[in-house]
Every structure is written in C-alpha cells, then in structure tokens.
Amino acid sequence: MNHFALPGGAGIDLARFPVDARDRLRAWDASDDYLLQHLADAEVALDRSPDGSAGSLVILGDRWGALATALSAHAPVQITDSWLAQRATAANLARNGRPADAVRLLSSRDRPPARVDVLLVRVPKSLALLEDQLLRLAPAVHPGTVVVGTGMVTEIHTSTLELFERVLGPTRTSLARRKARLIFCTPDPDVLAARPANPWPQQYPFPSDVPGAGALLAGRTVTNHAGIFSAERLDIGTRFFLEHLPTPADGHHVVDLGCGNGVLGLAAALAAPGAELTFLDESFGAVASAEQTFRANADPATKAHFTVADGASGLAPGSVDLVLNNPPFHSYQAATDATAHRMFADAKRALRQGGELWVVGNRHLGYHVRLDRVFGNCRTVVGNPKFVVLRAVKR
Structure with missing residues (x-):
C-alpha cells in the first residue's frame, strides 16, 4: 500500500x-x-x-x-x-x-x-x-x-x-x-x-498458412476492439501456439484464459463442437472481441461463456479439463510476471484432477520454473528460438 x-x-x-x-x-x-x-x-x-x-x-x-x-x-x-x-x-x-x-x-x-x-x-x-x-x-x-x-x-x-x-x-x-x-x-x-468516424472494432481474415489448429481458422473473420493485444494481425506467439494446440474432447470444459480476441478458444471449439468454452480476460474490449469472433464462426450449438474477470479465480474448483493461456508480461509500462503467476495458480485451482494447463510464452521468461513449482510438474511440448509451449498437469 x-x-x-x-x-x-x-x-x-x-x-x-x-x-x-x-x-x-x-x-x-x-x-x-x-x-x-x-x-x-x-x-x-x-x-x-x-x-x-x-x-x-x-x-x-x-x-x-x-x-x-x-x-x-x-x-x-x-x-x-x-x-x-x-x-x-x-x-x-x-x-x-x-x-x-x-x-x-x-x-x-x-x-x-x-x-x-x-x-x-x-x-x-x-x-x-x-x-x-x-x-x-x-x-x-x-x-x-x-x-x-x-x-x-x-x-x-x-x-x-x-x-x-x-x-x-x-x-x-x-x-x-x-x-x-x-x-x-x-x-x-x-x-x-468534422471528427472522423470511429474505425473500431476492426476485423481481419485469419491467415491461411497456419498449420495445426490454425488450419481450422483459415479465412475466418476475427473481430478486434481497440486496445487488445495485436489487434491488426495474428501475433507470432499465438500463431506458434495454434500450430501445437491440443485437441479437446467433446464434453470437456475448455478455458481460454487471457483470451484476447478469442482465437485459441475458437480453435478448440471448432475442433470439438461438443466442448464447453469459457473465455476470460480482464479487458472489457477483449471479451467483447472474443464473443464477436466466436459468434461469427463457431457452431451455434457449442456452449460458451464470456466473462470479464481477474483470471480464473471465479471458476468452481475442479470444473475445468483444459486451460489455454498466453499470459501478458506487462502491467501498463512495467514488466512483471505477477499476472502470469496468478493465472497459473488460478488455473490449478479450477482444473480437475488430470486436467491440463497449456501455456505459450517467450523463452526468456522462464515460466517452466513457476509452473513446476505450482503444479509439481512441467513439460516442454515444443520450442523455437523465441517461444516455448509448456504443459502442466494437475495431479
């Protein structure tokens, strides 16, 4: 204080x-x-x-x-x-x-x-x-x-x-x-x-050259309200994550944590239309973007929730099968890992036994150390010189 x-x-x-x-x-x-x-x-x-x-x-x-x-x-x-x-x-x-x-x-x-x-x-x-x-x-x-x-x-x-x-x-x-x-x-x-018309929200077609789960999104319209991360194009971290995204099962509860425009959760929904999705972000504009992106592209029968909140703290313990997370590492101008660490702890609390948290992050941030501390385990799924995709299981 x-x-x-x-x-x-x-x-x-x-x-x-x-x-x-x-x-x-x-x-x-x-x-x-x-x-x-x-x-x-x-x-x-x-x-x-x-x-x-x-x-x-x-x-x-x-x-x-x-x-x-x-x-x-x-x-x-x-x-x-x-x-x-x-x-x-x-x-x-x-x-x-x-x-x-x-x-x-x-x-x-x-x-x-x-x-x-x-x-x-x-x-x-x-x-x-x-x-x-x-x-x-x-x-x-x-x-x-x-x-x-x-x-x-x-x-x-x-x-x-x-x-x-x-x-x-x-x-x-x-x-x-x-x-x-x-x-x-x-x-x-x-x-x-004479003020100009408001150009927001903006839309772009999802690129057609992203393999893996990204192929499910090719050509689909992504909606972005002002202020969300990488509002004008697909960011390279999310692109890398989509190439290696796990495929949920129908009936699973999947959370897109820190959802931004919601393309990770949408990819999961397209892969498993019978899954239940929850999109979470602390940005009102991000959640609005995710909802518009989802409504325009997903099967109307797919169950989805859109919530503005601090991470997954409001989810019932043991209610989630899979959490997808591309955490921020800035709070306004300050670089900090506090938000990511809070997301990891919230995700563990929300996951059922055997549930999984998948995270993409810049390699230098060392998220594997914190994940191993919180979950007792962490595996590197794949990496390149800039990013790693990590997997932790609640046991």
Whole structure:
C-alpha cells in the first residue's frame, strides 16, 4: 500500500488490485500527482454543471483509481477498459472511507455520459484505445469542456497530440515535471463536427498458412476492439501456439484464459463442437472481441461463456479439463510476471484432477520454473528460438 499526498496537505492510501505484499509497484505515479496539482493551482471547477446534468467530470483511463479516489467528492465518472482498475477503484474508495457510489464506474463498452464538462485523460499505452474512447466521448464534449491529459514523458508522443487535435481541437503540452507531462486540449466546434468516424472494432481474415489448429481458422473473420493485444494481425506467439494446440474432447470444459480476441478458444471449439468454452480476460474490449469472433464462426450449438474477470479465480474448483493461456508480461509500462503467476495458480485451482494447463510464452521468461513449482510438474511440448509451449498437469 502507498500513501499518496494530495494538494493541500491531505493524502489517501492506495493499492493495486489484487493486493500483493510482494508487489513493490505503486498504485499512482508522477503524472497523477502532476494532474491533481494542476487542477488545484488552476482552480478548475470540478462539480456538476449549473443545470445539474450528470457526468460533468469524466476520468478516462484511471489505472488504479488514484484520480477517482482523490476526486471522489466531485462525483466523477470513471471510464476504463480494465476490470482490475474498476476493482482497484472500489477497494481504494473503501480503504479511504469514501462511499461506494461516490464514483460511477463505466467500462469502455458502456454508453458514455451525455455531457462532459471536465475530461481528465490518463494516456493509455494503446493509441488505438485512446482513439476509440475519445471518439466515443466526442459527442458529449462541448466548447466549454476542460480537457486535460496526463502521462509520463515516455507515454506521450507526437501521435498522441495529433489524435487529440484530430478528434477534439487544438492541443499543447506542458513542461515536463518529474518525467511527467500534461496535455491541454481546447475543444473546437468545427473539429468536433468534422471528427472522423470511429474505425473500431476492426476485423481481419485469419491467415491461411497456419498449420495445426490454425488450419481450422483459415479465412475466418476475427473481430478486434481497440486496445487488445495485436489487434491488426495474428501475433507470432499465438500463431506458434495454434500450430501445437491440443485437441479437446467433446464434453470437456475448455478455458481460454487471457483470451484476447478469442482465437485459441475458437480453435478448440471448432475442433470439438461438443466442448464447453469459457473465455476470460480482464479487458472489457477483449471479451467483447472474443464473443464477436466466436459468434461469427463457431457452431451455434457449442456452449460458451464470456466473462470479464481477474483470471480464473471465479471458476468452481475442479470444473475445468483444459486451460489455454498466453499470459501478458506487462502491467501498463512495467514488466512483471505477477499476472502470469496468478493465472497459473488460478488455473490449478479450477482444473480437475488430470486436467491440463497449456501455456505459450517467450523463452526468456522462464515460466517452466513457476509452473513446476505450482503444479509439481512441467513439460516442454515444443520450442523455437523465441517461444516455448509448456504443459502442466494437475495431479
């Protein structure tokens, strides 16, 4: 847990979600601090508009709820693509004695507020996600809307500023402070009226040159919402995994853990239409992508569930026969294996005796060591200079 000092001398206690005593990463950074200090110094009016319309203050991309918790007295709306960010916000509100309904939590797939008077943007890693969200919010923005973005210097690029200018209006940046920078955008009626159409979600045909389970997907349409990993083409790790994917049996319960656009689970469903599939991801956009990809290609009789959650923690113990997993190794800009390790432990808990976890990962990450520690066994199925496919069995 971290103590976050606020302008004026007060402070709040913050933690990421789920709380891990070994995790030394903070739930806020200098860009959050810079933005809050600017709001205080500039005396930006954060309360509801004079006519009382809801959604006056919108916080976009708040990573662990630092901004929403700090500004909870102003009834903000938080919009995020991350289920973990929502849970972190709820936990941080409770941790600091703030009412649970002090912040309205919306996902990236929810309908945005009808009016935005103050828009605070924590610049995301994905420019595509920022594009999608700004275009979705643009109809609610008006010439009087105060728009301030924030991010670390390494996260704000010329393309970031050009995107604000193309969707909302003239944009400039602040001087850097503690390696953080602010973005100031002035909404322009002409720019708002002429904004481009939202290109998301996007689709691509699955390539026809992927052997193994990939052959079942050849030519099929894959749907990708903004912000998911490798949204414009099949990534090489998933390609390698599909070449060596196990074939489930009809009646088996298969989980695509960290599903992204769901091509692993779809391949399993096409190989065994009588199997039951569960697609899990902490990204709202990823689960929406997986569901659209599945519905467009799978046998309608195949049973499937689509759940936004933290890994497989919500699955009943002993209810799963096979887990397919291509785990992430970044949490925003920080490289970390904490998410993968949590996925492995959750998978073991959800698997029946004899059930299997199959993982693809970069060779240098050393997932085999953790899998052997969690399961008591781990076998390398296949490898190449960059990736390995690993198999662990619950015994």
